[in-house]
Amino acid sequence: MKTQASRAEALWEESQRLFPGGVNSPVRAFRAVGGRPLVLASGRGATVTDADGTSYLDFIGSWGALILGHAAPDVVAAVSAAAGRGMSFGMPTDAEPQLAHLIRSAFPSMERMRFVSSGTEAAMSAIRLARGVTGRARVVKFAGCYHGHSDGLLARAGSGVTTLGLPGSAGVTNAAAAETTVLPYNDLGAVRTVFAAHGETVAAVIVEPVAANMGVVRPSPEFLEGLREVTERHESLLIFDEVITGFRVAFGGTQGRTGIRPDLTCLGKIAGGGLPLAVYGGRADVMDALAPLGPVYQAGTLSGNPVAVAAGTATLRHLSSGGVYALLEERGAALEAGLVELARRAGVVCAVAREASMLTVFFTQRPPRNLVEAEGSDTERFGRFFRAMLTRGILIPPSQFEAWFISAAHEPADIARTVEAAGEAFREAA
Numbered sequence: 001m002k003t004q005a006s007r008a009e010a011l012w013e014e015s016q017r018l019f020p021g022g023v024n025s026p027v028r029a030f031r032a033v034g035g036r037p038l039v040l041a042s043g044r045g046a047t048v049t050d051a052d053g054t055s056y057l058d059f060i061g062s063w064g065a066l067i068l069g070h071a072a073p074d075v076v077a078a079v080s081a082a083a084g085r086g087m088s089f090g091m092p093t094d095a096e097p098q099l100a101h102l103i104r105s106a107f108p109s110m111e112r113m114r115f116v117s118s119g120t121e122a123a124m125s126a127i128r129l130a131r132g133v134t135g136r137a138r139v140v141k142f143a144g145c146y147h148g149h150s151d152g153l154l155a156r157a158g159s160g161v162t163t164l165g166l167p168g169s170a171g172v173t174n175a176a177a178a179e180t181t182v183l184p185y186n187d188l189g190a191v192r193t194v195f196a197a198h199g200e201t202v203a204a205v206i207v208e209p210v211a212a213n214m215g216v217v218r219p220s221p222e223f224l225e226g227l228r229e230v231t232e233r234h235e236s237l238l239i240f241d242e243v244i245t246g247f248r249v250a251f252g253g254t255q256g257r258t259g260i261r262p263d264l265t266c267l268g269k270i271a272g273g274g275l276p277l278a279v280y281g282g283r284a285d286v287m288d289a290l291a292p293l294g295p296v297y298q299a300g301t302l303s304g305n306p307v308a309v310a311a312g313t314a315t316l317r318h319l320s321s322g323g324v325y326a327l328l329e330e331r332g333a334a335l336e337a338g339l340v341e342l343a344r345r346a347g348v349v350c351a352v353a354r355e356a357s358m359l360t361v362f363f364t365q366r367p368p369r370n371l372v373e374a375e376g377s378d379t380e381r382f383g384r385f386f387r388a389m390l391t392r393g394i395l396i397p398p399s400q401f402e403a404w405f406i407s408a409a410h411e412p413a414d415i416a417r418t419v420e421a422a423g424e425a426f427r428e429a430a
């Protein structure tokens with residue numbers, strides 16, 4: 001019998017001649033874990049299949065966007081129907097208000113909103129708006145929080161920047177970086193110190209209310225409450241970047257869970273149901289400073305794209321119809337418990353940090369509270385663990401500093417299979 005040449009291998013070779021590093025977004029290159037990246041051809045439910053026809057149980061889920069799994073039938077139907085009615089108009093459409101109402105029902109703090117095409121755009125625009133409204137320049141962010149790749153927000157940004165061990169990025173001017181103050185996550189004392197000295201210069205504090213781009217790092221309850229209190233007192237804006245947590249940790253995101261009302265919120269990923277759509281919104285008086293009403297400019301040819309809006313609407317409708325979050329919590333808890341137990345049996349030092357249906361396995365004694373503690377994880381061991389999982393047909397994010405995402409398409413048998421594979425992988429990686 002003749003062995004067939006690997007189509008995935010050939011495509012990867014070709015991609016490296018066409019795209020820097022062979023990819024269109026850095027973490028996909030598997031640099032942190034070694035080996036050849038997957039080249040995927042299709043996905044259905046919790047499974048993805050590569051160009052050679054090999055299938056994997058997927059815990060990336062397009063970095064959390066696909067909370068209903070790949071090619072969810074109701075979302076696919078909505079997208080097909082919308083595409084048939086026209087791909088883009090660059091004009092208001094009859095579809096936009098529907099999605100906005102769904103979003104506002106989940107996030108009452110988003111009195112007005114604007115649709116954009118990526119989380120990067122949402123966070124960048126929210127910052128510009130905060131600066132425009134307050135007349136102040138400084139932005140406070142937290143090390144390990146990722147808010148997209150706009151210049152001023154790349155400092156100590158987590159996600160790919162941390163995966164690749166970069167302090168930030170070449171090409172970002174000192175001037176842009178100087179207006180960003182980076183503090184340790186969960187360190188309210190540091191926030192208070194900055195505000196005591198420079199409060200009148202701070203336009204906004206931007207935070208992932210549950211951090212998921214340095215791996216999952218949960219906030220202490222006092223942290224988010226303290227941020228609300230201190231920003232209010234100094235008339236700075238509080239921006240919750242819920243691009244990951246929105247519609248993930250609960251339908252109403254972290255703000256729904258905690259009852260803390262930010263001034264502005266960024267959404268993305270799930271909000272677009274797997275198509276390029278993101279949102280920023282918040283207080284009406286702040287949002288009304290945007291052009292054409294106010295002096296802060298922001299625009300987009302494909303903003304509110306009807307096909308993306310259809311994907312988002314179908315996804316949010318499904319999520320609002322009940323039952324999904326209880327199921328996701330159950331799956332998350334089962335996966336966490338199984339991983340903890342099998343790591344213990346393998347004698348591996350490991351902490352599983354979980355919030356709802358997202359989690360990270362850290363090779364640390366305790367779940368990290370900030371980026372420095374997250375970076376204490378044994379990333380060499382993570383690389384071995386990742387490869388051992390992949391060999392067993394389980395695809396987890398190819399970086400220590402990302403979250404695994406469970407979807408509604410993951411069945412109890414998938415969780416059991418994953419735990420079993422992890423038991424072997426822990427031993428192999430030890």
Ligand SMILES: *Cc1c(COP(=O)(O)O)cnc(C)c1O
Nearest residue numbers: 118119120146147148241243244
């Ligand atoms: C993914 C992400 C972004 C950036 O979104 P893109 O669509 O990749 O530009 C911003 N903030 C957070 C919290 C994210 O997880």
